[in-house]
Amino acid sequence: MSAELMIGTDLAAGMVATAAERASALQEKYGVQPCLATVLVGDDPASATYVRMKQNRSKKAGIASRSVVLPASTTTEELVAEITKLSEDPSVHGILLQHPVPAQIDERAAFEAIDPAKDVDGVTMRSFAATAFDSPGFRSATPGGILRLLAAYDVPLEGAHAVVIGRSPILGKPAGMLLLASNATVTYAHSRTRDLKDLVRTADVVIAAVGKPNFVRGDWLKPGAVVVDAGYNEGNVGDVHFAEAVEVARLITPVPGGVGPMTLALLLEQTVDAAETAVHSLTALN
């Protein structure tokens, strides 16, 4: 028996097509093209690749992109100053600061320099709070994309036990909040969790967001579990040992083609949301 795949690619393509239509309507009606600014600090090749992917995907959706690249030696103050400029620039609707940033930078301070109205990647405390309170606001791109994927595959969340492995501020932690808002019973597992394997065995839904290649093994899973692999390790390897897990799970995301494209789709959708809100608040004033 082999699990059914939760394919993000096709669902994401549909979301991007819808975002593209909305972008072109904004252009036609108001002469405004949605614009996403990406900020990359340092010269990590993998990060550069992700940023390039985000720009390519934006272009296809009729979203302009602005690229800011800063040296690895950038200070927190310099980065905050750059982001503040983008926050104040009316031609920019969304801002993405590529994570991780070099160690000398206070990443939280940099994220908080993003105007909450432009936080289309959902990384600010404001967006996190909106997620935690289940109120309107931007969702962190990967967790938001994961929930869309689970909904598209009709995964029942109410009363289900969801185990989130990982508690990072832009992935594991908000993913748990979204699952909770869908009435799942949520357990966070992390590096200090005891008996992880036994815990994962009790999960109806597993979200793997640890950043360790092939970390979650097939024999950790309850037969019939739904497995979401949010890992993005070198060489397009996920956090789940796919070949083992696919034999035990009922539904599983592939890597590539699962969570990754959904992350980008949500980012673009939220960029158009931000542009629409900006245009409408301007036209309301006129």
Ligand SMILES: Nc1nc(=O)c2c([nH]1)NC[C@@H]1CN(c3ccc(C(=O)N[C@@H](CCC(=O)O)C(=O)O)cc3)C=[N+]21
């Ligand atoms: N502020 C911030 N926000 C992020 O959302 C963010 C980030 N920093 N830092 C890095 C991670 C990683 N990430 C990915 C997005 C898409 C794919 C993706 O689409 N991957 C393709 C494969 C890519 C390929 O073919 O090379 C796939 O899974 O099908 C992967 C990884 C977003 N991240």
